[in-house]
Structures are given as C-alpha cells and as structure tokens.
Amino acid sequence: MTRAPLPAPLRAIYGILGAATLALCAFSLVFFTRWTMSLEPVAAFLAAYPGAAPMPEGRGIGIPAWLSWTHFLNGFFLLLIVRSGIRIRGEKTPSGLWTSRRVKKRRMSLTIWFHIAVDALWMLNGLVFVVLLFATGHWVRIVPTSWEVFPNALSALIQYVSLDWPTHSGWTGYNGLQQLMYFAIVFVASPLAVLTGARLSAFWPRDDRGPWAKRINAAYPLDVAKALHFPTMLFFVGFVIVHVGLVLATGALRNLNAMYGGQDAVNWTGFWIFVVSLLAMAGGWIAARDRVIAPLAKLFGDVRLRGGR
Template sequence: METPSDDPHENVPAADVGPDSRVSFRNELDRTHYTAVDEDWAGHVPAQYGVAPRVRIGRSKWFNLLWLIPIGLLLMIVAIAVAKGIRDLPVVQDFMRQFPGASKLPDDAPIGFPAWLGWQHFFNLFLMTFIIRSGVTILADHPRLYWTRHSTPGKDWFRIQKPVPPDPLYTAKQDSITLPNGVGLPGRRHSIGLARWWHLGVDTLWLLNGIVFYILIFSTGQWMRLVPLNWDVIPNAVSVAIQYLSLDWPVESGWVNYNSLQLIAYFVTVFIAAPAALITGLGMSPALSTRFRAISSLFSIQVARSLHFFVLCWFVMFIVVHVTLVLTTGALRNLNHMYASRNDDSWVGFWIFAASMVVVIVAWVAATPFTYRHPRVVQKVGFALIGGAQKLFEHIDSKPGQYTEKDISPYFWHNGKYPETEEYKQLEAGTFADYTLRVNGLVENPVELSLEQLRALPHHEQITQHFCIQGWSGVAKWGGVSMQSIVDLVKPAPEAKWVIFYSFAVGPDGGIYYDAQPIEQMSYELTMLAYDMNDDTLSFGHGAPLRLRNEVQLGFKLVKWIKGIEFVEHFSEVGGGLGGYNNDHEFFGYRQSI
C-alpha cells in the first residue's frame, strides 16, 4: 500500500540531473559469451556431496532412511511367513475362492493392447527418465523439504544435506549439493538453470503425450481396464496380495483383465499421480501462487514441493515394481502385450523392448555430457517448449493483501554473491549516506536519487512471499517505493520495453550482476524498490541499501544491492545479451514466472 498524497512527488528533494546521470553501467558488465560448462563454470563451484536421506522425527531427531532397506527386508520376510501361514486356512481359502483377484469388466470392455498404447508406453518411459533425473537435480539445489511456507532451518521434515551451520551469512547456494554421475541431470552442483530447462521442457512433452493418452483411452474404451468399476476391487486386491506374498502368484491375464492390485496401481498412476504432478508443479509458480491467494494460503509452495516429491517417489516405486513383475510373471508374454500387441510367447516383443532400452540407455548416458557441451542448445530448446507458458503467467498482475504480519517468516535465507568492492564497502561504512541511485536510459528525465530522496517518495509497503529458484521460500514485509513512482518520475520513452537493474555485487565470473525486467511489470502493484525489511532498515545480507521486489518472478531476478536502473529497448544490447547475469553465465531464463 502507498501513503496517499495529492502530489506524488510533493516534498521530494530535487533529483540530481547531471552528466553522470546518463552514464550507463554497461562497461562494468562481463560480455563474454559462455557456450559450455567446464571446471571453471560459474566461478568454479566446488563439488559438495550431501548425506543419506533423513526424515525428522519429533522436534530434533533424524531418521536415516537407509535403515528402511534392512527394515523392509525384515518386514517382507515376516509378511511372506504370515501369508504362507494363513493361505491354507479354510476361511482364507473361502475368501480367495470368492475373490480370486480380478473384478469383472463390462461386456463391451476391449481385449488386448492396441499398437498406439505400446508407443505411448515407450514415450512415457523415455520422457520420465529425463523428468526424474532433472527433478532430483532441482531438489539437490535446496536439499530440504518443509510443510510450511517458512523454510526455517531445523523445521525441514526431510533433508539430504547436513544441518544448516550457525553462520548468519550462510547462503542457500552454499547449501546446494552435487549428485553422483549418472543420477542427476545434469547433476553438477548448482546447475539448476539447466536442470529446469530439462524438467519443464520435457514436462511439456510429457503433458502432451498424456493428453493424447487420455483422448485415446476414453475414445477406445481402454479406460475401463484402468478404472475400478466395482467395490469388489478391494477384497480382490487383498486376495492378490496374499497370493503374491505367499509366493504362489496369481495367474496373469493382463491381455484380458488386470488383477485388482495392478488395477489400483495403474489407476493411481494414471488418474491421481499424473495430475498431481501437474498441480503440485504449478503450485510452485510465483505468479500463480501470488495471484490466487485463496489457494496458495493453504497450498503453499512448500506443501506443493513436498507433495511433488511424494509424486516423484511414487513414480520411481511404480517403475521398479512394474518392471520387476513384468520380468518375473511371464516376461515374453508380458513384453509381447506391451510392445508387440500380441498375446503369445514369441520373442518379438522382447527384441522391440531391447531396442527401446538401447534408446533409453543411450539417451540416459548422453544427456549429461551433451548438456555440458551444448548448454545453449538446452537453454534454447527448453525456452521454445515452456517459454510461452512462462510469458503467459507473467501477465498475471498480483494483488496485495494475501499476508499479514503474523505470517512473516522467522528466518529468511540469504543468497547470492555478496558485494566486496571498495566502492560498496565505503558506502556501507558511511551507512549509505553518500549512496545515489542512478536511473537513466531511454527516459525523459534521467535522475540520481539519494536514499533521503527515495524515502521522500510516496511510501509503499507489502507483505509478500519470496520464491527462490532453488526451492526455498519466505514471507517478509517490505517497505520502500513502488516502481510506478520511479516510472512516473523519469518518464520512459515509448521505445523503452525493458528495465535493467544493476547491482554492486560482482558475479562469480566477474562483471557486476544485473537482470532485465519487462517494463509492463514496473506498473504492477507488487513491484517495488525496498529499503526496509520487516520494519527495519534493509540488512547487508538481504540487499542493502536497495533491492527489487517483483512478486511474479523468481528470486534470482530480484536484484539486491542495486546501484542503478536503465530503461532500454531490448536486453539483447546489455551484457551477454540474454536478459541477466544468470542467463548469460548459468543458462537461466529471462522469463521465470513458473
């Protein structure tokens, strides 16, 4: 909200308009065109491996999930012993005769598997390998999960990293971890920019494949084989479980009808897990979460992120169990069903399956080295696939009023490379009394504004949630001046379409940090320059003396330690020409509303 005033610039000290006000900061940028990921990439981020997955029990106890392996084996042995012991009981025999394992299908249900289903099956598997691997890399960039929007250290319920150290300036980037070769995509520490292009881009193809799948199963009647149509599916599933656990497995007749345990698993995968993947993914969008307040107040980014992780776990578990059962319950016949659309024991399906596995394995092995050698290709293809949706969501003008002071996070992560230049140190030592914000470019009135002059502009406050590209979030109260006030003051020329924000901080590869924002977003109600945070002067770690807030964008675009603003026709003329330091150097994207 803004303090009302008849004249928005009443009592504002005169802004300085001199020769320096038209000088650009472009000569301080690194204009190198980076085309590969090597050992010196991103300032040589050293490898840092995490710990075994852990789940918090109670307030401070952590359980190492690797213990689930021996515990699971022990429980499996016990379950097998129990199943074998009860299977021959008369009551269990009667139960299994009444519920042999499969529900009756409608008379018009199709029999067999059409060829298109085999192709759908392959495409789904092929795309899921990239989605899962890139998803794990994204998780590794903030290797902690929470149940509230406050990403407070020690309140995470899951982690694959050590506890957060007590260093008050410890950053989220320092917390990121490296993944073993062949696991993540690409897997290198803090390669989230490239991982997101893989994840979101392939997600788009996976969704298109899914839409085609839904259309075909409902138009051909195949849906009847995937949806439980009778309540007896539950006792039949129990019967099948007893048969599996007693190691006297049920007779497979998947060509005609799945057993009830398979039916439930397929139904959950197709009609629950797959839509949940989309919904929870969109739940992590800053633009959508900030705009649709009623939903995001309950379904916060951290809830969405945790549920998204459970969906990932379900898909991995389903794939492992599914492949195991396919290969152990009549491999040739099952492979013929899925790959050759035939119901016999020939080797046709096996050889088609083998060829498809060669394709998947080659793609798996080649994906990471290809990404490191051709990151710009990954960046361009990813943007071609998902850029349209990101642009669409950017046009959602978020409104204030979602959060109150009681929602403010007790901990707000620091991030970024801190400014270390002599210029900044001198300004900080003088409590920024000599600081001036230079605003120029394609404007009618280029100005230089001191902090005193900025504070004299109409005051703007907002309590909003921060969305970091790494996955953490936090709610804070920001005080400062709206960008609309700055726009009104400098009067941009009609040809000015982008606004460049320059930082005192120097990026990992040299050259000052910067980012480009669409000029239309400067008039959004929640776009501002903040000099206060939580009713206190903005701290060094959070961007003093001035930082950008634009609540439809991810955090890396919200420049901290701002030294200047320039209105330009297009960002291609600035720095590396891709719309921001991270885009130039670490292959991020200039549109990041998702």
C-alpha cells in the first residue's frame, strides 16, 4: 500500500518547521559552547592550546603562484566531476555513447567518458600539487609535524562553533583543524576517490582478462567501491561549502588576497580574481553538455549521439 503524497501547503509547513528546528539547534549549540568556554578548565585548555598548528620555524610561509593555480584548477575540475557524477546517477538512458577505437568492447555513456576525462585532469593537477608541495617545503602547511595539532584542532573547533573565529593568518600557516582537514582531503579523500572511481570505470580489468584479474576483483569487490565512491563525493561537497563559507566569514578580503592575490594585505585584488574564477567555473558548468563534450570525445574514440543531437 503506497502512501498518498502530502499536499503542497503541508510540505511547506514541514519544511519551515524543519528549518526552524535546525536553526534552534544551531543557536543552542553556539550558546552552549560559549558557556563551556567560560568554565575554568576549558578556558585554561584554550589558553594552553590557542589553535595554531605547530610548524617548523620560518617554513611554509606565503602562498606561491603555483599553489594558487592548482587550488583554482582543483576547484574547477571538482565542480565538473560533481556535475557529471550527479548526471550519471540520474541518467536512465544515455544521451550518447563513446566507444574506444582500440578496444571495441570498451563502451560507455558520453557522460561517463566526460567524468573519467575530467577525473584524469583532476588527478594530474593533484599530482603536480603534491610534487610541488614537497619540492618547495610547503608540505609543512598541511602535514602535521607534532601531536599538539590534535588539541589545537579541538581548540579551533570550539572557537568556530562559538562563532569566536580563530584569528590565525593563512599566510603564515593554518590552525590545527584546517591542517587536519586539508591533510584528509589531499592524502585520504582524494586517493579514496581515485581508487573507488578506477574500480567503477570501464578501464578496470574484468574477470575475463585472466586469473590475476579475478583475484584483484575478488580482493576489491565492485560493491565496496560503489558504497564508498558517492559518500566520498558528498564529503568533498560538504568540505567545499564549509571551506568557502569560512573563508568569506573570517576576513574575506585578506583570505582571498592571500590565495588569489599572492599577498598578505587587505585590498580588493584577490576578490576580483576570485570573481573571475567563479565566472570561469560557471562557464565550465554551462559548457559541460553533449554538444561541447562530443567533439572532444571524438578525438579519443567513436561517438554516437541519440536523437541526432
């Protein structure tokens, strides 16, 4: 027996009540955290661990141009990956098919091909980022060098929840919570996205390739990759939303100028570069459609669009 859908006015009321409940819970959490900060043990903890991530003296200072560029490209490619990933999940009938010229049995929807192609560019950009990160010594910004990062991360979290923002400058280093989150994004979530995505792709060796392929697939089942891949994408989306929100809420001009303007100053240079980057991302989102993707896909295989599109 199927339940009748709720009337639109009732759904609206439920939505308003739900939003009000979430807002009330958020305000309660803020006030509770502020109260705990007034307690002597908590105040002493915050004084002992102000939140800054421990870093070697004089290292990792400043935002070099290569970091700004790889940061932008990471966001740009990630946006297209999410866009194509959402389209894949909702695509019942592929609007187009791509077939490899070398391996005719290798066939996939045009959307999946685009998803994999952007994945490759995202991985290449990530590889450049990691290589330069260690080559220039800026790895100390996101790789913990002391166990004190954990109490400092907790201190930073308390400050964020209380809305008494940490005042550490991103130009000279991150706070403990930022360092742990950036480390998780670069060295945990990104490899997990790559490994699960590779297992789901048409390029992964199938069982008919030989005994070695069967052993690999048995050790790394397809269901495991499916169960992890989409939640990993949601983690990226959640991180980006919180990350951008905090960048804008904790001194937007200075933060944007550090990342995009390459200087530790409060002016509008970084802001306008950020606006241009948003326009580029919006253009990429709009352009990511079959009529644009198909000519690119034809460079690497045969493409057939449905309905003559």
